[in-house]
Amino acid sequence: MKVEYRLFLWLGVFFVVMSGIYGFWNGWTELAGPVALLLSSFLAFMVAFYIWYTGRHIGLRPEDDADGEIHQFEGDYGFFSPHSWQPLFVGFTAALCFAGLAIGWWLFIIGASLGVFALIGWTFEYWHGEHSL
Amino acid sequence: MSWIVPARSGAGLALPGTDALRMDQGPRGPRFADIMAPVETTSATRGMPRGPVPSIPQHGPVTRPNLVAMGTIVWLSSELMFFAGLFAVYFTIRSVRAPLWHTETQKLSVGYAAVNTLMLVVSSVWCQLGVMKAERGQAARTGTLLQVGRWGMREWYVLTYLFGAFFVSGQVLEYSRLVQDNITMSGNVYGSVFFLATGFHALHVTGGLIAFLLIIGRTFTTRHYSHNQAMGAVVTSYYWHFVDVVWIALFATIYLLK
Numbered sequence: 001m002k003v004e005y006r007l008f009l010w011l012g013v014f015f016v017v018m019s020g021i022y023g024f025w026n027g028w029t030e031l032a033g034p035v036a037l038l039l040s041s042f043l044a045f046m047v048a049f050y051i052w053y054t055g056r057h058i059g060l061r062p063e064d065d066a067d068g069e070i071h072q073f074e075g076d077y078g079f080f081s082p083h084s085w086q087p088l089f090v091g092f093t094a095a096l097c098f099a100g101l102a103i104g105w106w107l108f109i110i111g112a113s114l115g116v117f118a119l120i121g122w123t124f125e126y127w128h129g130e131h132s133l
Numbered sequence: 134m135s136w137i138v139p140a141r142s143g144a145g146l147a148l149p150g151t152d153a154l155r156m157d158q159g160p161r162g163p164r165f166a167d168i169m170a171p172v173e174t175t176s177a178t179r180g181m182p183r184g185p186v187p188s189i190p191q192h193g194p195v196t197r198p199n200l201v202a203m204g205t206i207v208w209l210s211s212e213l214m215f216f217a218g219l220f221a222v223y224f225t226i227r228s229v230r231a232p233l234w235h236t237e238t239q240k241l242s243v244g245y246a247a248v249n250t251l252m253l254v255v256s257s258v259w260c261q262l263g264v265m266k267a268e269r270g271q272a273a274r275t276g277t278l279l280q281v282g283r284w285g286m287r288e289w290y291v292l293t294y295l296f297g298a299f300f301v302s303g304q305v306l307e308y309s310r311l312v313q314d315n316i317t318m319s320g321n322v323y324g325s326v327f328f329l330a331t332g333f334h335a336l337h338v339t340g341g342l343i344a345f346l347l348i349i350g351r352t353f354t355t356r357h358y359s360h361n362q363a364m365g366a367v368v369t370s371y372y373w374h375f376v377d378v379v380w381i382a383l384f385a386t387i388y389l390l391k
Contacts, residue, residue, distance in 0.1 A: 001198070029228070030225070030228075031224040031225055031227075031228050032221040032222070032224060032225040033221075035217070035220050035221045035224045036217050036218070036220075036221045039213060039214070039216070039217035039220060039221075040217065042213060042217075043210045043213045043214060043217075046206070046209070046210065046213065047207075047210060050203075050206045051198075054198045054202070054203075055198075058197070058198060061197060073197075075197075077197075078199070078200045078201065079361065119343070119347070120347070120350075123347045124347075124350070124351070124354065127351050127355075127361075127362075128354055132359075133355075133359060133361035133362070
C-alpha cells in the first residue's frame, strides 16, 4: 500500500507548509487558520500511518501487482447487514434526546431510557442466535 | 485434441439437460462426460435457488485491509476535524481576549487535571494489553483474578473502563469546582470555550465507556471468541487511543499553554 500511504504523507507535508505560509502572511494574528491547517496535516499523517502500518502487515495486494488480474480480488469483503430496522430506532431515540435538550430534561430522560434498548438491540442484532457472528 | 475447444465453448451456453442428451447420443460419450462434469456441476449450483447462508463469511482475502478497521480510521479522521474546529475556536478567541484568559486560567488546578490526564493515558495502556489478548483470541482469563498475566481481553477492558470512568468522574468534580469559581458556560467567553472543548471531549469519553460495555457484552454471545468480536474490540481501542491523544492535546492547550 505504498502509493496510498505516500499520497497521505505528502498531503500532510503540504498542510504543514501551508499552515506556516498562512500564519506568516497574516503575521500570526489570525490563529484559526494555522491551527485548522496543522490539524488537517495530523489527519493526513494519521491516515498515512495507519495505511503504512496495515500495508506492512498484510503484504502486497492484487492491485499492487502490475500484472494482477481482477478475479484475484474477489472473495468476501466482510459482513454487511442485509436489512435492519434497528438504526431507525436508534435515530428516533437520539432525536428524542436532542429534542429533550431544547424542550425539557423530562423528554431527554425518556429518550435516553428508550435509547438503551435501541442501542443494545442495534449492536447485538447479529450477535445472538444460531448464526451469531 | 482439437475437439476439446469447441466442446468447452459450447458447454457454457448449453443447458444441463441438452448436455446430458448429447452425451448419450454422441460417439465420444464417456470422454465428453469427463470434460463436462465440472462445468455441469457449476451450472447446476448457479441455477439453484439460494437459501439462507448457513454461516456468515468472516473476512475477505488475507491481503485485503479489514474494512471495519479502515472505516473506523476514516470516521476518526472526521472526528479529528471536529476537534480541529474546537481548537481553532479556542485559539481565535484567546488571541482577541488575552486579558480575560490571564485572569480566568489562574482558577484552573493544573495538578488535579494532570492526575486525571494520567489516569486516561494509563487506561489506554490497559486497553492495548486487552487488544493483544483479543488478537490472540483470548476473551476470558485462564487463571484467577489475581493472576494478571493470565487475564483475557474482558478483564483488561473492565480495567480500562474503570480508569476511564475515574477520568469522567474527576472531570465532573472539576466542573463543579469551576462553577463555584464563577466559570460557567454562559458566564463569559472563556467559560463557553472551556466547557465546549472539554465537555465535547468528556462526551466522547462517555461514548467510549458505553462502547466498552457493549464490546464486553458481545464476548458473552458465543462460546468461542469470534473474529468479528475481536475486530470490534480492536476498533474500539482505536477510538479510545484517539480520544486519549485528543485529551493530551487539549490538556497541553488549556492547562499548560493557557
